[in-house]
Amino acid sequence: MKKKSNALPFLISKHLCVAVLLNQTVSFHARLNSNINVPVGSTLILPILLNNHGNAYDGSTGKFTAPYTATYCFLATTEDFINGPRSVMALVVDGKEVDYVETDGPSYGQSASVHAVLRLTVGQKVWLNVPKDNNYFGAHSTAFSGFLVDHSQ
Ligand SMILES: [Ca+2]
Numbered sequence: 001m002k003k004k005s006n007a008l009p010f011l012i013s014k015h016l017c018v019a020v021l022l023n024q025t026v027s028f029h030a031r032l033n034s035n036i037n038v039p040v041g042s043t044l045i046l047p048i049l050l051n052n053h054g055n056a057y058d059g060s061t062g063k064f065t066a067p068y069t070a071t072y073c074f075l076a077t078t079e080d081f082i083n084g085p086r087s088v089m090a091l092v093v094d095g096k097e098v099d100y101v102e103t104d105g106p107s108y109g110q111s112a113s114v115h116a117v118l119r120l121t122v123g124q125k126v127w128l129n130v131p132k133d134n135n136y137f138g139a140h141s142t143a144f145s146g147f148l149v150d151h152s153q
Pocket residue numbers: 080081082083084085086087103104105106107108109
C-alpha cells in the first residue's frame with residue numbers, strides 16, 4: 001500500500017509561516033532638524049522620521065523598541081562642525097553601552113559612527129545616549145537607522 005504523502009500540508013504550513021514573517025518587518029531612519037547641544041546623560045532624540053516602517057522608533061523619546069525577538073542592525077552617524085565642542089554618542093540596549101564614539105574637540109568637520117548587529121528579545125529598547133558634556137550635533141549629518149535582519153531562532 002502506498003504511504004500517504006505529507007508534502008502538501010507541509011508546504012501549506014511553510015507558505016503560511018513565510019507569509020506571516022514577511023509582514024513582521026521593521027525599519028526606521030531618523031535625523032535631526034537643527035544643530036543641537038545635548039546635556040550629558042541625555043538621549044539623543046532624532047525627531048525627523050524619513051522612514052518608520054512598523055513604528056518601532058519613537059521620534060519623541062528617541063528610543064527603538066524591538067517588536068519581535070529577532071536580529072537587528074543599527075547604525076548612527078554624526079558630525080561636529082565647530083571648533084571646541086565634540087560629538088559624543090553611545091549606542092545602548094536597555095541602558096547598557098554596546099558601542100561608543102567621539103569626535104575631536106579642537107577640530108571641526110569630523111564624523112563618527114556607531115553600529116551593531118544585535119540579537120534582541122521583544123520589548124528591549126535601543127537608543128543613542130550622550131555620555132559626555134560639551135556636545136554639538138550637526139543637523140545635516142546626524143542620523144540613526146535600524147532594521148530587522150532575520151527571525152531565525
Ligand atoms: Ca569640534
